[in-house]
Amino acid sequence: MPDLETVIGLETHVEMSTKSKVFCGCSTTFGSAPNTQVCPVCLGLPGALPVMNQEALDGAILLGLALSCTIAPRFKFDRKHYYYPDLPKNYQISQYDLPFAEHGTVTLASGKAIRVKRVHLEEDAGKLIHEGAGGQIGGGTAALADYNRSSMPLLEIVSEPDFRTPAEASEYLKAMQTLVRYLGVSDGNMEEGSLRCDANISVRRRGETTLGAKVEIKNMNSFRAVERALAFEAARQADALSQGEPLVQETRLFDDATGETRAMRGKEGAHDYRYFPEPDLLPFTVSPALLAALKARIPELPAARQARYMKEWGLPEYDAGVLTADRPVAEYFEAVVAAGAAAKTASNWVMTELLGALNARNQPLTDARIAPAQLAALIGLIGDGTISGKIAKTVFAAMLDSGKDAAVIVREQGLVQITDEGALAAAITEVLGRNAPSVADYKSGKQAAIGFLVGQVMKATGGKANPQMVNTLLRKALAA
Ligand SMILES: [Zn+2]
Numbered sequence: 001m002p003d004l005e006t007v008i009g010l011e012t013h014v015e016m017s018t019k020s021k022v023f024c025g026c027s028t029t030f031g032s033a034p035n036t037q038v039c040p041v042c043l044g045l046p047g048a049l050p051v052m053n054q055e056a057l058d059g060a061i062l063l064g065l066a067l068s069c070t071i072a073p074r075f076k077f078d079r080k081h082y083y084y085p086d087l088p089k090n091y092q093i094s095q096y097d098l099p100f101a102e103h104g105t106v107t108l109a110s111g112k113a114i115r116v117k118r119v120h121l122e123e124d125a126g127k128l129i130h131e132g133a134g135g136q137i138g139g140g141t142a143a144l145a146d147y148n149r150s151s152m153p154l155l156e157i158v159s160e161p162d163f164r165t166p167a168e169a170s171e172y173l174k175a176m177q178t179l180v181r182y183l184g185v186s187d188g189n190m191e192e193g194s195l196r197c198d199a200n201i202s203v204r205r206r207g208e209t210t211l212g213a214k215v216e217i218k219n220m221n222s223f224r225a226v227e228r229a230l231a232f233e234a235a236r237q238a239d240a241l242s243q244g245e246p247l248v249q250e251t252r253l254f255d256d257a258t259g260e261t262r263a264m265r266g267k268e269g270a271h272d273y274r275y276f277p278e279p280d281l282l283p284f285t286v287s288p289a290l291l292a293a294l295k296a297r298i299p300e301l302p303a304a305r306q307a308r309y310m311k312e313w314g315l316p317e318y319d320a321g322v323l324t325a326d327r328p329v330a331e332y333f334e335a336v337v338a339a340g341a342a343a344k345t346a347s348n349w350v351m352t353e354l355l356g357a358l359n360a361r362n363q364p365l366t367d368a369r370i371a372p373a374q375l376a377a378l379i380g381l382i383g384d385g386t387i388s389g390k391i392a393k394t395v396f397a398a399m400l401d402s403g404k405d406a407a408v409i410v411r412e413q414g415l416v417q418i419t420d421e422g423a424l425a426a427a428i429t430e431v432l433g434r435n436a437p438s439v440a441d442y443k444s445g446k447q448a449a450i451g452f453l454v455g456q457v458m459k460a461t462g463g464k465a466n467p468q469m470v471n472t473l474l475r476k477a478l479a480a
Contacts, residue, residue: 004241005206006234008169008199009161012176014186015124015154015194016059022123022153023050023093030192034129034146042123042151044089049280056153059185060121061286061294063155064101066183066301067116071291075100076283077121080273085145086126094122094156096275100284106159106179107303108171115160126150155185161200161211166230170223173197178302182327190222201230202247203237212237213247217261219254229254233261305330313343322351328365329355335372341379349375353396369403370396378406390463391415419466421473424457427465428477431456442478450474 021028024041040048064071078096104116126147157176163169177188177195188195197220202212217233220226233252240247252261300308302324309320324330329350336346354375358368378395381387387395387410398409410416418424431453432439442449450471457470 003206004203004238005208006164006166006201006203006230006238007161007211008163008166008201008230010157010159010163010169010172011198011200012157012159012173013154013196014063014157014176014180014188015152015196016056017184017186017194018053018055018059018153020053020055021151022053022056022121023151024048026151028152032148034144034148037148038150043147044087044150050093050278052281052284053153056121057284058294059183060100060119060153060155061291062183062297063157063180063185064104064119065291065295066179066298067101067104067106067119067157069101069104069116069119071286072098072100072102074098074283074285077278077281078275079278080122080275082273084125085143086128086150088126088147088150092123092125093278093281095120098283100286106172106175108168108175112162112168114162114168114172117158117160119155119157122154122156124149124152124154161202166227166234169199169230170227173226174223175302178325182299182301196221197226199226199230201233201237203234203241205241212241213249215247215249215261216251217254218251218264219256221256225254225256228256228259229261232259236261299327302330309343313337313347315343315347319347319351322355323347326365332365332372336376336379339373339376341376342383345379345383346376349379349396353393357397357400368400370399374399374405381406381410385417385419385466386410387415387417388463388465388467390458390467391417394463415464417466418461418464419469421469424461424465424469424473425477427457427460428470428473431460432477439478450478453478 016022018028020026021037021042024039026037026039026042029037041050061071075095075098077093079091080094080096081091083090099118099120101119102117104119105113106116107113126145127149129144129146131142131144159172163172173195177190180186180188180195186194190196199217199220200214201217202214204210204212215233215237217229220229232254237247251264253264254261305324306317306320309315309323310317315323322329323333332354333346333350336350337343341349354365354368354370358365378392378399381395382389382392387406391410392406395406395409395415398404398413399406402409435453435456438449438452442453453474454467454470457474458465458467
């Protein structure tokens with residue numbers, strides 16, 4: 001529909017990876033047995049008082065700063081009331097009219113800036129587990145409540161409705177994931193629910209400035225789900241508009257199995273959460289000293305890092321993007337270069353061999369048995385001609401298994417490259433003798449035959465021959 005425009009805004013929730021909960025000392029470890037990480041505060045027992053977790057507050061402000069937000073010099077917390085079994089206090093401590101951060105931006109690869117309206121800190125609710133097929137246990141329905149998640153620190157990041165395509169929304173969410181991981185604020189894991197998002201989407205005629213009926217979409221649990229849900233919804237709304245059907249403001253659930261959204265409940269917006277200031281927490285002031293200290297903790301962020309790799313080391317944009325998307329990968333790569341490897345070679349080894357192998361083993365980089373200096377030493381052995389690039393891959397696999405140095409493996413397995421002309425000449429004579437048809441092909445002008453012959457010599461030497469020397473010596477032998 002060329003005359004229609006899709007308008008999308010995102011509300012992102014980030015569960016912080018602090019050691020303890022936001023208002024009590026309970027552990028935040030994921031996956032523990034239900035209700036083993038609870039106390040009177042996060043169970044909402046009468047008389048229990050919340051105490052702010054400094055680590056959560058620092059992390060929240062850190063994210064606000066990294067999003068280029070204005071940090072409020074003074075902010076407070078409010079009670080948001082609603083009644084639901086996952087919320088034992090019947091109110092959630094959140095921030096209403098004075099969030100700690102406002103007016104930020106996230107810049108997409110296209111250069112388009114998405115405005116961040118506000119970021120606030122709140123506590124998470126517990127989790128309800130609906131047991132049994134169709135919710136039936138012994139003939140009755142049951143929902144079980146697990147309060148381990150109750151009062152976990154949660155950041156809510158609200159964007160302005162600046163997205164015009166589902167792809168932009170998904171890119172923003174990925175950037176948010178990279179950012180919270182870079183800052184160490186959250187693991188950003190969508191499968192475990194550490195990164196969740198709801199979307200507001202409406203369709204209007206191009207040129208219109210008011211928004212159409214706003215539909216909220218929930219239950220999008222992957223980047224792909226976000227794109228699919230928004231694409232489905234944009235098409236559904238465009239269809240309705242072109243048919244002259246009215247669109248209603250509603251909340252819809254995305255169904256990952258069918259790729260469709262369906263109405264969940266009717267008109268929202270009339271919520272009355274009866275917000276009022278949280279009397280058990282005093283307003284917070286952010287001193288210029290704290291702000292300066294937190295600013296100093298912000299690492300070089302992915303976009304800046306990517307630009308630096310391109311400028312400083314001449315890496316292609318794609319490679320620089322892959323290397324910087326993950327902070328541990330970027331730091332590993334930089335350590336390989338610092339240990340003496342050429343940036344371009346180091347980049348190829350980290351991106352293709354290392355990440356490829358770890359991916360195949362389903363292993364995180366932190367568990368890799370090759371230290372950056374060991375990888376640099378392996379690259380050094382190729383550079384000084386001790387081993388060929390092909391043998392280096394064998395050595396690399398052995399390093400990954402054993403954690404041994406490349407030089408040790410090369411010595412133990414006798415993998416030193418053959419650069420002795422006499423030894424190579426003998427192998428070449430033997431190969432030429434066995435492959436008369438290819439020799440004839442080459443002599444009749446079929447240049448491609450040389451590739452086959454080089455391969456045969458490499459095979460005959462167990463891959464240890466220096467390929468450049470084999471090439472030169474072969475040509476010499478064939479010309480004779
Ligand atoms: Zn607790």
